[in-house]
Amino acid sequence: MxxxxxxxxxxxxxxxxxxxxxxxxxxxxxxxxxxxxxxxxxxxxxxxxxxxxxxxxxxxxxxDHDGRIENLEQRLAEVRAERDALRQQLDALAAAAIPEEDPAQAQQEADYWKWHNEPEETR
Structure with missing residues (x-):
């Protein structure tokens, strides 16, 4: 041609x-x-x-689809990092809000549930 x-x-x-x-x-x-x-x-x-x-x-x-994809991937990484930081903060707040467990009370509750779940013939 x-x-x-x-x-x-x-x-x-x-x-x-x-x-x-x-x-x-x-x-x-x-x-x-x-x-x-x-x-x-x-x-x-x-x-x-x-x-x-x-x-x-x-x-x-x-x-500029390639550029937009790069920007979105970067923003997604930022959002995931923010999410992970918030999760850590929430875990720390939850841990601080839960009082220390009294070992004697914990044993008492365990014994109660153990007894409660045993068949009546063995009590």
């Missing part, structure tokens, strides 16, 4: 070599193999997918 021509569904591309390895970006020759092996309908689908990908990419770049 000469400079300025557009790829259409009926275009074939010269310079085809082999298909790319799965998961590896194709070079122009490998793309040509993929393109040439597709039907016109499949090529139309490829063009729609490419246009859609370009549109989504532009939308993300113009919307």
């Amino acid at each position: 000469s400079n300025g021509e557009h790829i259409t569904e009926s275009s074939t591309l010269a310079g085809a070599t082999t298909e790319p390895e799965p998961g590896v970006e194709s070079n122009p020759g490998e793309f040509a193999v993929i393109w040439n092996r597709r039907t016109e309908e499949q090529r139309s689908e490829m063009l729609r997918n490419m246009r859609s990908a370009v549109h989504r990419s532009n939308w993300c770049i113009l919307g």
